[in-house]
Amino acid sequence: MSLIEFPIVDPHIHQWDPYHTPHRAALLVKLLGKEPHLMDQLARTAMPKPLVSTLGLMDYALAPYLPADYAADLQGAHGAYQVEQVVHIEASWHDHKGNGVVGETRWVKQLPFEQHGIRLGGIVATADFTDPRFKKILQLHQAQTPLLRGLRRMASHHADWGVHPWSDEPHLYTSRKFLAGFEQFATSGLSFDAWVYSSQIADVTQLAKRFSDTPIVLDHLGTPVGLFGPVGNYTGVTAAARQDIFARWKDDIAQLAEQPNVYAKISGLMMTVLGHTFYQNRQLASANEMVELLSPLVDHAIAVFGVERIMYASNFPMDKVNTSLSNLIEAYARMIQPYGEAAMQAIFRDNAKHFYRLT
Numbered sequence: 001m002s003l004i005e006f007p008i009v010d011p012h013i014h015q016w017d018p019y020h021t022p023h024r025a026a027l028l029v030k031l032l033g034k035e036p037h038l039m040d041q042l043a044r045t046a047m048p049k050p051l052v053s054t055l056g057l058m059d060y061a062l063a064p065y066l067p068a069d070y071a072a073d074l075q076g077a078h079g080a081y082q083v084e085q086v087v088h089i090e091a092s093w094h095d096h097k098g099n100g101v102v103g104e105t106r107w108v109k110q111l112p113f114e115q116h117g118i119r120l121g122g123i124v125a126t127a128d129f130t131d132p133r134f135k136k137i138l139q140l141h142q143a144q145t146p147l148l149r150g151l152r153r154m155a156s157h158h159a160d161w162g163v164h165p166w167s168d169e170p171h172l173y174t175s176r177k178f179l180a181g182f183e184q185f186a187t188s189g190l191s192f193d194a195w196v197y198s199s200q201i202a203d204v205t206q207l208a209k210r211f212s213d214t215p216i217v218l219d220h221l222g223t224p225v226g227l228f229g230p231v232g233n234y235t236g237v238t239a240a241a242r243q244d245i246f247a248r249w250k251d252d253i254a255q256l257a258e259q260p261n262v263y264a265k266i267s268g269l270m271m272t273v274l275g276h277t278f279y280q281n282r283q284l285a286s287a288n289e290m291v292e293l294l295s296p297l298v299d300h301a302i303a304v305f306g307v308e309r310i311m312y313a314s315n316f317p318m319d320k321v322n323t324s325l326s327n328l329i330e331a332y333a334r335m336i337q338p339y340g341e342a343a344m345q346a347i348f349r350d351n352a353k354h355f356y357r358l359t
Contacts, residue, residue, distance in 0.1 A: 002081065002333075003333035003334065003337055003344075004081060004333050006082075006345065006348075007082040007083065008081065008083055008084065008312070008329075008349050009083070009084055009086070009087075009121065009311075009348070009353055009358065010085075010086045010087070010313060010314050010316075010352075011122075011265070011311055011313045011352035011355070011356055012087065012089050012219065012265055012267050012268075012313030012315050013070060013086050013088060013089070013313075013314060013315075013316055014065065014088070014089060014091035014315075014317065014318060015065055015067070015088055015091065015108060015111060016064065016065055017064040017065075017066060018062060018063075018064065021094075021103075021104075022093060022094040022095035022100070039058065039062060040057070040058040040059055040062075043058045043062060044058065048164070050162055050163055050164035050165075051164045053162070053164070053231070053232070053272065053273075054164040054271070054272060054273050055321070056272040056279040056280075056322070057279050057321050060321060065317045066111065067111050067112055067115065067116050068115075068116060069317070070116075070118070070316060070325075071116035071117075071118065073316060073317070073320070073325040073326070074326070075326070081326070081329050082117075083118050084121075084349070085118065085120065085121035085122075085358060086113065086119075086121060087121055087122040087123070087124060087149065087352070087356055087358075088108045088111075088122070088123050089152055089193060089219075090124060090125055090126035090151075090152050091104070092166075093126070096126075098131060098133060099133075099137055101125065101126050101128075101137065101141075102125075102140045102141055102144060104126070105141050105145060105148065106144050108120070108123055109145040109147060120147060121147070121353075121356065121358040121359075122147050122150075122356045123147045123148050123149060124148075124149055124151065124152050124191075124356075125141045125148060125150075125151055125152075126151060126152055126153060126154075127141065127151055127153070128153070128181075129153055129177070129178045129180075129182055129185065130175070130177035130178055130180075130181055134181040134184060134185075135184050138151070138184070138188060148190070149191060149356045149358075150190040150192055150193060150356070151190060151192060152192070152194075152195065153167075153178075154166040154195045155167045155171075155172035155194065155203065156195055156197045156200070157170045157171075157172070157196075157200065158199065158225055158232065158235070160231070160232035160233050160234055160235045161232070161233065162231075162232030162233035163225055163231060163235060163273065166195070171203050173194065173196070173200075173203040173206070173207045174203050174206055174207070179210070185214075186211050186213065186214045191214070191215040191216065191217065191355060191356065192216045192217070193216075193217055194207070194217065194219065195218075195219040195220060196218075196222060196223070197222070197223050197273075198225065198245065198249045198252065199225075199248075200222075201222045201252035201253060201255075201256055202252055202256075204216065204218055204256055205252075205256045205259060208256070208259035208261055211261075212259070212260075212261055215261055215263070215355060216261055217264065217311075217355060218256065218262060218263070218264040218265065219265050219267065219268065219313075220265060220267050220268030220269065220315065221253065221264055221265065221266060221267070221269065221301055222252070222253060222256075222264075223268060223271070223274065224246065224249040224274060224297075225245070225273050225274065226241070226242065226245055226273075226275050227242055227245050227246055227249070227274050227275055228242070228274050228276055229276065229277060230275060231273055231275050236275050250300055253300065253301065253304055254300075254304045257304035257305045262305075262309070263305070263309045263310070263351065263355050264301055264305050264311075265310075265311055266301060266311070266312050266313065266332060266347070267313035267314065267315040268313075268315040268318065268319060269297060269319070270290070270321075270322040270328065271322070272322065276322045278321075278322040278323065279322050284322065284323050285323040285327065286323075287327045287328075287330040287331040288331075290323065290327065290328065290331035291334050291335055294331065294335065298332070298335045298336070302343075307339055307343040307346050307347060308346060308351065309351065310346075310347050310351065311347060311351040311352045312329075312332050312347050312348050314328060314329070316328075333348075336348075
């Protein structure tokens with residue numbers, strides 16, 4: 001019997017199709033899509049090692065992930081979970097220069113979620129806040145669809161060069177050019193998805209203080225790189241190092257939570273960059289294993305943000321490399337159930353609807 005007996009909201013999924021959209025691997029998948037093992041080996045040779053380590057396995061990353069795939073992932077050992085609506089978060093659209101990113105919004109809005117009993121409730125697009133044409137790009141996103149709910153600009157950058165950087169700028173959110181763009185964004189009435197590694201959480205705190213009227217959500221609880229095992233060249237190598245990562249994460253998350261305009265997503269906690277190695281043996285973490293591993297993170301997040309500013313999100317298919325969607329939802333449900341039914345409703349549905357203004 002499922003622990004969640006109401007339709008949930010998943011406010012963080014990704015969709016892509018390297019066969020039919022701008023994608024760095026488009027040529028590779030068209031040539032070798034029917035030979036996944038060979039494609040995997042070639043991709044590992046051609047792609048930067050830090051990126052390969054972040055993705056873990058190539059097959060899921062190079063295959064299309066569309067509404068039918070997400071709906072299929074909802075079916076699992078713990079029964080079928082009912083998802084009322086989803087929010088699509090930008091997924092590194094390859095045509096990322098200037099107006100090119102608007103193509104992702106145009107593509108996502110027409111995906112056939114309704115055919116699978118799921119509603120696309122919102123879209124979080126991306127744009128370069130430092131681009132002199134930023135305001136125009138934002139307007140182009142808005143003109144595409146009333147589903148636009150916000151923007152995300154990834155700032156994840158680590159001192160360990162063996163950890164893949166999703167931003168070339170070590171402290172993007174505090175840079176002068178970014179802040180100039182954010183000044184314009186802050187008047188739009190949209191929300192901002194912030195993604196950083198845990199060593200950068202203080203940058204999100206500064207941003208939230210400066211723009212206290214802008215709703216901001218921290219994706220993936222700030223991604224404590226190396227918390228569960230060695231990552232990159234030297235991160236999380238020893239137990240003592242991992243304890244230090246966790247201690248600093250706890251302090252920085254607590255300070256961020258003091259900003260009332262900030263929410264946080266319990267999401268992305270099974271990505272390989274945290275140090276998980278299930279994928280290396282083609283294993284999927286069980287719900288029990290995830291409860292044991294992730295409870296300290298979830299409990300601390302709830303302690304500092306309260307049940308009113310935390311939302312569940314799957315981050316699928318990015319977490320798919322280490323677990324199934326069914327196991328993931330079951331694990332989070334077990335972790336949150338002790339906080340009561342009102343907390344379950346808030347974290348699995350109501351908080352996301354409030355933050356993203358979903359109907």
